[in-house]
Amino acid sequence: MSDKKQFEKNEDSWAIGVELVEHEISTGIWVTTQWQLTGFNVNPTEDTQHVCLLQLHKDERTDYRFNLSSQQPKLFLVMDNVDSGDTPTIQLLTASQTVAAQYMDGDNLVLSNDMPLVVQAWMEAFIGRHGELLEVRRKKRKGAGRANGN
Secondary structure, three states: OOOOOOEEEEEEEEEEEEEEEEEEEEEEEEEEEEEEEEOOOOOOOOOOOEEEEOOOOOHHHHHHHHHHHHOOOOEEEEEOOOOOOOOOEEEEEEEEEHHHHHHHHHOEEEEEOOOOHHHHHHHHHHHHHHHHOOOOOOOOOOOOOOOOOO
């Protein structure tokens, strides 16, 4: 039996390595640190520095479909917004723009990069297994919404 870490993929979760690069940016006399997400490693090893679990949820299928139908689908990495010089803590890797936006509203750092094709195919299979999530809209009452000009 091997002592090596095994990163497994199943139908709704996949351990993916994230490649982060730290940049120092100078503005006048001020120097700040900026993080950049440069890519993903879909086959991480124990040597991969940052590994996140991408989990798919049935109630986010509409968001996944929206992302996959865009010209360039993205994965979003959510991290703590920390002071310059500190390494941020990774909170979440998601394929939902809605979830990423909620974290941005909460003052977290959200980075994105192009979704690998194998991840796109895996997500398509997830949606195929569970079906498209159709948003049900309520019918408006007759006459509601516009002033009646009587």
